[in-house]
Amino acid sequence: MALDILYVISGLGVGGSERQLALLATSLSRVGMRVAIYAMADGPMRQQLEASGIEVMICPVARPTGVWSSIRAASALYAAIRRLRPRLAHFFLPAAFLIGAPAALLAGVPIRVMSRRSLNYYQRHAFYRIAERLCLGTVHAALGNSRSVVTQLLEEGMAASRVALIYNGVPEPASVSRDDARARLSLAPDALVMSLVANLIPYKGHADLIQALALAGPRLPPGWRLLAVGRDDGIGADLKRQANDLGLADNIVFMGSRSDVEVILAASDIGMLCSHEEGFSNAVLEGMAAGLPMVVTRVGGNAEAVVDGSTGIVVPARDSAGLSAAIVRLAADRALRATFGAAARKRALEEFGVDRFVSLHRAVYMALDEGRRPADVVVYPGPNEPAHS
Structure with missing residues (x-):
């Protein structure tokens, strides 16, 4: 039967979690599920969602951060839930979960689900650690998007029967x-x-990565470029200064936020992600789907997406020498880049496609509606195997 689903998310900026929610909500709406989204803050994704026929509501309390503003935000969400009477509420991102879970519980939502989409570094503050673990006790299912995330959910006390691994989907x-x-x-x-x-x-x-490129520079072909795409959250000037000091200012292009990422990936020979922490990266999947050999660090779900020596190269985090060696290896071998890139595209589209992502969520929702557990329908995978139902 069609379920009424209310998604609650912290904001509607153009981020990985927001784009995954848009994929999920619009796909489920197309198969007849009645879906609405409640966001704690407005953003550019709202227009895309509404154009797809999804009802979007914005919390009237602007960016609740303190105790009283959070209580007001929870009260507003409670009122919206009482009006909408959804069968299921699903929370994306920590702020939405901490505000939404108590509101949904008090409003009597029959089925409550949360998605953890990053490692729990934000729980270093005791308040967040205690509050989130209390909220975990109120949900019927907790969904993680990598083995690392699922492991942390289990360590925080979630019963294995209520936890499911659902990887991100890539179109x-x-x-x-x-x-x-x-x-x-x-x-x-x-x-x-x-x-x-x-x-x-x-x-x-x-x-x-900038340090790695400085080490690799003498062994790279003349005229090489790194296209660095992303919003400057405060360190742009320092990175540009580092590149200039290392003599790489002409090679590294800081492009800012872009709406044409598919063009940038199509123009590339190698994709990179050098994070110190991740849940499961959309950027890695998108690079793989574009047919790029990926060089990634062994954090979070990166090594679950990229098979080392088959679809790319996995190196330790914070290891500029290792990054440099991986870059030099791929730069020198066009045939290896082509082999890795073709395997990466095949793996991304077959194992992490949108259809699988949506069908696993739908299977969990339907199981919960029938009184079953997430573990009854989503089989926890073995090494290098994605979750499946």
């Missing part, structure tokens, strides 16, 4: 030729081009 990218992409970006046809799609945040490891 097939728009078809853009390499030559056309390079022409649009004014890149030389024969240049070695690497890309990194990550907001400029310290834990994304940009500084490690």
Whole structure:
């Protein structure tokens, strides 16, 4: 039967979790489920969702952070839930979960689900650690998007029967030729081009990559480029200074936020992600789907997406020498790049496609509606195998 689902999310910015929610909500709506979204803050994703026919509501309390503003936000959400009477509420991101779980419990929502989409570093503060563990006790299912995330949920006391692993989904990218992409970006046809799609945040490891490129520079072909795509969250000036001091200012292009990431990936030869921490990266999947060999750090779900030595190269986090060696290896071997890239695209679209992502969520929802557990329908995988139902 069709379920009424209310998704509660912290905001509607153009981020990985927001795009995953948009994929899920619009896909379920197309198969007849009645879906609405309640966001704690407005953002550009709202227009896309509403254009797809999804009802979107915005919390009237602007960015609740303190105790009293959070109580007011929870009260507003409680009122919306009482009006909508959803069968199921699903919380995305910590702020939405901490405010939404108590409101949904008090409003009597029959089925309550949360998604953990990052490692729990934010729980270093005791308040968040205690509050989130209390809220976990109020939900019927907790969904993690990598083995690392699922492991932490279990360590925090969630029963294994109520936890499920559902990886992110990646759509097939728009078809853009390499030559056309390079022409649009004014890149030389024969240049070695690497890309990194990550907001400029310290834990994304940009500084490690710049140092790695300085080490690799003498062994890279002349005219190589790194296209660094992402919003500057405060470290852009420092990174540009580092690149300049290392003599790489002409090679590294800081592109800011972009709406044409598919063009940048199509123009690239190698994809990168050098994070110190991750849940499960959309950027890695998108690079793989674009047919890029990926160089990633062994954190979170990166090594669950990228098979080392088959679809790319996995190196330790904070290891500029290891990054440098991986870059040099791929830069010197066009055939290896092609082999890894073809395998990466196949793996991304077959094992992490949107259909699998949506069908696993739907299976969990239906099981809960029938009084069964997430573990009854989503089988926890073995090594290098995605979850399946």
